[in-house]
Amino acid sequence: MKANILKNVTGEAKLLLIGIPVLLWTLLPIYHLVLFAISPRDTAFSGKLWPDEPTLRNFQIVLNQDHYFLIHFWEQLANSLIIAVSTGVLTLLIATFAAFAISRLKVEGGRTVMNLALFTYFIPAAFLAVPMYRTMGVYGLLNSKWALILAMVTVATPYAIWVLKQASDKLPYELDEAAVVDGASPMQLFWMVYLPLMKPSLVAVGTYALLLAWNEYLYAFLLLSRDTEITLPVALGNFLSADDSPWELLMTTGLIYALPPAAIYYTFKRYMVGGLTAGAVKS
Amino acid sequence: MNTLTVSETGTATRPKPKGWSQTRIWGTILLVPYVLVFLFFVVYPVCYGFWLARDPHNYVELFEDPIFVRSIFNTLVFLLIGVNLKMAVALLLSGFFLHDRIWIRWLSLIFILPWAVPSIPTILSVRFMLNPEWGIINQLIFRLTAEDGPNWLNDPTLGLAFSILVHIWKSLPFWTLILLSGRLAISKDLYEAASVDGASSVQQFRFVTWPSMKTLYVTCTVLSMIWTLGDFNSVYLLTGGGPADLTHVLATLGIRYLRLDQVNLSMAAIVTALPLVLPLVYFMMRRLSK
Numbered sequence: 001m002k003a004n005i006l007k008n009v010t011g012e013a014k015l016l017l018i019g020i021p022v023l024l025w026t027l028l029p030i031y032h033l034v035l036f037a038i039s040p041r042d043t044a045f046s047g048k049l050w051p052d053e054p055t056l057r058n059f060q061i062v063l064n065q066d067h068y069f070l071i072h073f074w075e076q077l078a079n080s081l082i083i084a085v086s087t088g089v090l091t092l093l094i095a096t097f098a099a100f101a102i103s104r105l106k107v108e109g110g111r112t113v114m115n116l117a118l119f120t121y122f123i124p125a126a127f128l129a130v131p132m133y134r135t136m137g138v139y140g141l142l143n144s145k146w147a148l149i150l151a152m153v154t155v156a157t158p159y160a161i162w163v164l165k166q167a168s169d170k171l172p173y174e175l176d177e178a179a180v181v182d183g184a185s186p187m188q189l190f191w192m193v194y195l196p197l198m199k200p201s202l203v204a205v206g207t208y209a210l211l212l213a214w215n216e217y218l219y220a221f222l223l224l225s226r227d228t229e230i231t232l233p234v235a236l237g238n239f240l241s242a243d244d245s246p247w248e249l250l251m252t253t254g255l256i257y258a259l260p261p262a263a264i265y266y267t268f269k270r271y272m273v274g275g276l277t278a279g280a281v282k283s
Numbered sequence: 284m285n286t287l288t289v290s291e292t293g294t295a296t297r298p299k300p301k302g303w304s305q306t307r308i309w310g311t312i313l314l315v316p317y318v319l320v321f322l323f324f325v326v327y328p329v330c331y332g333f334w335l336a337r338d339p340h341n342y343v344e345l346f347e348d349p350i351f352v353r354s355i356f357n358t359l360v361f362l363l364i365g366v367n368l369k370m371a372v373a374l375l376l377s378g379f380f381l382h383d384r385i386w387i388r389w390l391s392l393i394f395i396l397p398w399a400v401p402s403i404p405t406i407l408s409v410r411f412m413l414n415p416e417w418g419i420i421n422q423l424i425f426r427l428t429a430e431d432g433p434n435w436l437n438d439p440t441l442g443l444a445f446s447i448l449v450h451i452w453k454s455l456p457f458w459t460l461i462l463l464s465g466r467l468a469i470s471k472d473l474y475e476a477a478s479v480d481g482a483s484s485v486q487q488f489r490f491v492t493w494p495s496m497k498t499l500y501v502t503c504t505v506l507s508m509i510w511t512l513g514d515f516n517s518v519y520l521l522t523g524g525g526p527a528d529l530t531h532v533l534a535t536l537g538i539r540y541l542r543l544d545q546v547n548l549s550m551a552a553i554v555t556a557l558p559l560v561l562p563l564v565y566f567m568m569r570r571l572s573k
Contacts, residue, residue: 033408100313107307107311108311124510215402266399
């Protein structure tokens with residue numbers, strides 16, 4: 001009996017011995033970010049683990065655009081939002097159409113398109129960045145939101161199509177047949193049978209594309225350059241170019257920028273984990 | 284070949300719906316948007332890239348550039364050490380998160396944060412932590428030892444090491460989650476049978492967990508290598524490729540050459556990397572396009 005309790009205690013201790021370092025490791029950079037955001041300028045650099053007088057003043061400065069680096073804060077936030085939402089919507093449209101055509105209508109050449117898309121998915125996006133930048137120049141889209149939206153749609157669609165195809169392959173074909181026997185056209189099938197059944201995967205894919213675009217840095221800083229056109233992450237990166245960067249404001253802006261995706265992630269976690277991780281790696 | 288056999292079996296197993304030609308027309312129309320995206324934003328840039336990199340002279344110049352050689356080396360370190368370390372830790376941690384405790388469930392919610400938040404703010408946060416004068420780490424070192432801490436990011440080895448750590452910090456939760464779902468799929472009966480036979484936990488891992496997880500683990504490692512090849516942020520935002528351009532990887536090198544107005548070299552560098560990328564891509568295609 002005693003031996004059993006002892007075994008249990010050491011078992012729990014071992015778990016804590018892993019759990020505590022994991023917690024510290026995970027929270028350290030985030031804690032540091034928050035610490036800066038609530039520290040007044042002069043104490044932010046003193047190396048304290050908690051400010052003597054925590055303040056929300058930094059948030060006030062950022063939201064009021066009260067600093068040289070932040071005069072376009074709201075505009076840049078809006079740019080991020082517009083680009084993320086447009087990418088999400090366009091990706092959903094294009095990918096759902098393609099997945100329906102490939103998986104349900106079994107269109108000729110569908111499998112080839114699927115393989116090409118999958119191949120694109122495996123090209124590291126950073127490798128395509130420079131030619132994409134030149135290509136956008138050729139199309140005359142540089143410095144327009146469309147350049148980034150289209151680039152992000154290009155990056156997001158392959159995986160979106162793949163996940164949607166996997167999901168729609170699982171729907172029973174009897175449904176389609178029943179609908180066709182009832183005289184449904186392919187488009188009626190799409191709107192009335194297919195879309196409602198695919199809802200969870202659509203949420204997952206839409207969120208995936210939206211977050212991808214919101215978080216993107218490399219393509220954003222290549223394709224957009226005017227202060228009024230750039231997205232928030234690019235603006236954050238620009239802070240680095242100056243020696244006298246107001247770190248506490250940079251961290252505050254960064255925190256504000258990080259909150260929406262985190263909130264979205266946790267809200268749709270159920271879909272994200274079910275829809276995306278199952279699709280990410282099929283063993 | 285493949286396409287043919289599949290479409291044949293596809294039509295054989297299920298009766299042709301009525302209005303087949305209408306299905307065909309709509310199928311084609313619905314495929315058009317993606318095909319257009321693919322042609323304009325994948326095929327064209329790729330061809331353009333190859334065209335820019337066509338001159339053999341570029342490659343001579345490239346291999347004469349010590350920064351390029353160093354980047355290849357750094358990329359390999361990133362892939363071979365960074366990714367394998369990350370996957371090994373993810374495999375172990377997935378075992379930890381398997382334990383059913385309330386506090387572990389809470390911890391798993393926190394643990395996913397690095398994956399859920401964008402990488403830019405957190406990488407910059409680490410960058411400031413490591414600042415030699417004002418960073419919190421050196422301030423603590425100074426307070427405890429009254430000596431100045433090292434100039435962390437001014438050392439190429441440390442700089443690369445920290446980039447790898449930042450990369451691991453960001454993507455560890457994702458892979459732990461995937462491997463956890465793999466572990467959850469293993470039948471409990473196997474473990475019960477093993478423990479009836481008196482297998483220790485190490486033996487259980489070796490004879491039950493690992494054989495069931497092997498395929499998933501290898502697939503994850505390869506996929507992670509491909510993604511890591513494209514990881515621009517972890518290096519660029521932490522070290523900016525410095526000091527003296529010694530911590531560049533292939534993903535950031537393109538931008539360096541673009542800055543130096545040497546787009547040809549930028550593309551040539553990527554073409555040179557293809558022998559590294561294509562086998563991994565081939566492996567993944569074989570695994571996924573069934």
